[in-house]
Amino acid sequence: MHPTRVIGLISGTSVDGIDAALVEIVGTDFDLKVELLAGETYAYPAELRDRILAICGGAPISMAELAEIDDAIALVFAQAAQNIQIGHPPAALIGSHGQTVFHRPPQGSREKKNQSLGYSLQLGRGAIIARITGINTISNFRVGDIAAGGHGAPLVPRIDAFLLSHPQERRCIQNIGGIGNVAYLPPRQNDWLDKICAWDTGPGNSLLDLAVHHFSNGAKTYDENGNWAASGNPCHPLVERWLSQDYFHLPPPKSTGRELFGVSYLHDCLKDSQTYELSPADVLATITELTATSIVHSYRTFLPQMPDRVFLCGGGSRNHYLKHRLELLLESVPVLTTDEVGLSANFKEAIAQKYLANIKADCMIAIANILFYCNTIF
Ligand SMILES: Nc1ncnc2c1ncn2[C@@H]1O[C@H](COP(=O)(O)OP(=O)(O)OP(=O)(O)O)[C@@H](O)[C@H]1O
């Protein structure tokens, strides 16, 4: 079977930039093999990033402005695809997640038949990316699941199951982006596929990034390697108080975003921390502890069994202090990164986008002529 060359594009809830992955894939489902030919994060132009963060923070916006920002995002996504191509033969397909600017999980309960549909908006329309790059582009991966009553997130665990499950080991794949999410992968035995579960654990780096921006007066956007937080001490009573928040006790499936763990949540955290007279480093350590504790609390409360090993991915996997806190809280469970099993922790999400493109393409081809959907009018 010949390998297919594909590009995956995503910008996540951290809004730090566009992760682009150029990958060669062979096979399908559990025979999938992936080789990362090139992976890069292209920073957003500062002004565009500020506008996106303002929208994510709930700033009112007209339809005309929305259209303008949609295309501005598509343009930088297309440029990211073009840049990652340099020096390589052309890719056959782009899978583009776009930029989430709003995510509302479904409310109510399916069992009680009072569930309302969720809504999730990703900007950077695929048609523009296709037009600029000349490459078939598939996007809007979340809407189908949401229309069927799902959360539309997390989606990448489906790919984790293909690439990271193990014949004997129970694994948790923990993404720590702006938001954290876990994929629980039981050993590949019997009805293991039915036992896979995944959900958003809560904040990843979103609150930490905002706090670093606040305490550095805008000079820094994140806590490199967790060094700043490591110079402080977590305030455990405060972590306990924050952990009492509803989201952490909601059973899966569940998803969240910057709508909950964003600017106003941080303001509440800062207000609370005044009671304890914490230094900036202590506040950062306490916010980091919330991320670590919420992940471990989520495992202990909702997983059928604790995993044999945890594999971290996403930018937070490079925060040494956070990784260290997770190791301590998880006691005997080893914590590694997905790099250690050959899957780039930085680009796993981008890699997954082109798989999602393939999955969607396969389905669509089966039911209709997909080219019309791709919006690439040759
Ligand atoms: N060297 C590092 N040390 C500490 N933190 C880091 C480092 N590199 C990246 N990060 C953190 O990772 C974040 C970006 O992670 P990532 O790109 O996985 O998030 P995302 O994909 O935008 O989010 P999500 O997965 O929620 O959609 C940065 O905002 C920063 O907080």
Ligand SMILES: CC(=O)N[C@H]1[C@@H]2OC[C@@H](O2)[C@@H](O)[C@@H]1O[C@H](C)C(=O)O
């Ligand atoms: C709506 C949205 O963009 N959600 C993201 C976000 O980032 C992490 C967490 O929240 C996750 O569930 C999801 O993304 C990853 C890429 C996913 O769908 O698997």
